[in-house]
Amino acid sequence: MSETSSSLTLPDPAPQKTSFSGTLYRGNEGMWSWVLHRITGVAIYFFLLVHVLDTALIRVSPEAYNAVMATYKNPIMGLGETVLVGAVVLHALNGLRVIMVDVWPWATRNQRPLFWIVMGLVVVLMAYFVPNHLINVFSPMEGGH
Amino acid sequence: MTATIENPNYAYPARSKRGPSFEKAGWIFMRASGVVLVVLIFGHLAYNLIWTPGGIHAIDFGFVGGKLADPFWQWWDVTMLWLAILHGSNGMRTIVNDYVHKPRIRQIALGAIAVAAVILILLGTLITFTFDPCPPTADPSLLPSFCADL
Ligand code: HEM
Ligand code: HEM
Numbered sequence: 634m635s636e637t638s639s640s641l642t643l644p645d646p647a648p649q650k651t652s653f654s655g656t657l658y659r660g661n662e663g664m665w666s667w668v669l670h671r672i673t674g675v676a677i678y679f680f681l682l683v684h685v686l687d688t689a690l691i692r693v694s695p696e697a698y699n700a701v702m703a704t705y706k707n708p709i710m711g712l713g714e715t716v717l718v719g720a721v722v723l724h725a726l727n728g729l730r731v732i733m734v735d736v737w738p739w740a741t742r743n744q745r746p747l748f749w750i751v752m753g754l755v756v757v758l759m760a761y762f763v764p765n766h767l768i769n770v771f772s773p774m775e776g777g778h
Numbered sequence: 779m780t781a782t783i784e785n786p787n788y789a790y791p792a793r794s795k796r797g798p799s800f801e802k803a804g805w806i807f808m809r810a811s812g813v814v815l816v817v818l819i820f821g822h823l824a825y826n827l828i829w830t831p832g833g834i835h836a837i838d839f840g841f842v843g844g845k846l847a848d849p850f851w852q853w854w855d856v857t858m859l860w861l862a863i864l865h866g867s868n869g870m871r872t873i874v875n876d877y878v879h880k881p882r883i884r885q886i887a888l889g890a891i892a893v894a895a896v897i898l899i900l901l902g903t904l905i906t907f908t909f910d911p912c913p914p915t916a917d918p919s920l921l922p923s924f925c926a927d928l
Contacts (some may be wrong), residue, residue, distance in 0.1 A: 674869050675870070675873065677866065678866040678867075678869070678870055681862055681866055681898075682894060682898065685863075685901065685902045686898075688902070689901055689905050691842050691846075691905065694916065695840075695913070695920035695921065696917075696920070698839045698842070699839055699920065702837050705837070706834055711834065714827075714834065718823060721823070725812075725816045725819065728812045728816075729812070729813070729816065732809045732813065736809075762823075765827075766827055766833060766834070769827070769832060769833030769834050769835055770834060
């Protein structure tokens with residue numbers, strides 16, 4: 634292939650107009666998917682740092698572990714856990730989409746509808762998870778933890 | 779509509795280096811670990827929060843003792859620990875390289891990520907395999923039920 638810089642002078646492809654036009658970088662689904670993937674990845678990372686330490690308390694004593702786990706059982710933390718699981722589900726399914734888009738030409742062509750399929754699956758999985766988890770969170774504790 | 783770009787070269791051409799490289803290995807690792815992590819983490823969340831009656835309220839020393847007495851869950855947790863920490867740390871490395879441009883601060887941030895990864899992997903692995911579900915001096919009411927039979 635010859636060395637020319639012709640492609641550098643091609644006009645930029647016209648971006649899709651969205652309601653954000655003019656106020657923000659005019660990204661499409663691809664940009665939102667990247668932003669969400671990055672934010673959720675960082676959030677899960679910091680949770681995991683704390684989570685390995687709290688799990689490590691099983692090596693200290695049953696009382697120490699149970700005392701820290703008790704803090705996970707109040708309703709505020711319950712809502713936090715719901716958000717965390719939402720972030721994990723979104724990062725995981727979008728990660729699978731990124732992998733498919735990278736290795737499978739069909740998925741590369743269809744990355745845009747695939748983003749909406751990912752969002753739909755997130756809603757479906759959370760529709761299963763959220764009621765189940767919140768029933769546990771808000772039901773009275775037996776056994777007096 | 780299709781457009782053919784006659785000469786798709788670019789001011790920053792994709793590196794065409796063949797053979798192994800750290801960045802390429804990292805790229806493959808992020809994808810391979812991601813696929814495995816979906817199974818491990820979804821399983822972890824479903825078992826601990828949904829399928830165990832009581833969910834979050836049921837998690838205590840007895841619950842973890844019961845799980846980690848089983849090699850199946852030991853290996854599940856340790857695999858999840860290694861993959862999640864390495865995947866997350868490598869992802870954080872990318873992000874630091876994107877946003878932190880002062881060499882000194884970048885070095886400190888990358889060093890902190892690496893040190894945290896090593897400590898947490900060692901700590902978590904040690905704990906999973908040296909954990910005693912029935913510590914002899916502990917209050918028996920806090921222990922897994924099978925401790926009474928020992
Ligand atoms: C549940 C299964 C998971 C899947 C399928 C998955 C998938 C991926 C993929 C494919 C990438 C690379 C994206 C790219 O190169 O553009 C990535 C990046 C990343 N992941 Fe995950 N991941 C998972 C779990 C996790 C966990 C548990 C953490 C945190 C401990 C995490 C943190 C990150 C971070 C921080 C990045 C970098 C994001 C960026 O560069 O913008 N991921 N993930
Ligand atoms: C609110 C949600 C979560 C709860 C209640 C929870 C609970 C627990 C519990 C009780 C353990 C002890 C051992 C076991 O059950 O197998 C544990 C270990 C572990 N969890 Fe989670 N977890 C949650 C979310 C997560 C997420 C999102 C990740 C991945 C990023 C994760 C990664 C791990 C790892 C790697 C271990 C093993 C730690 C070790 O071996 O030292 N957990 N978790």
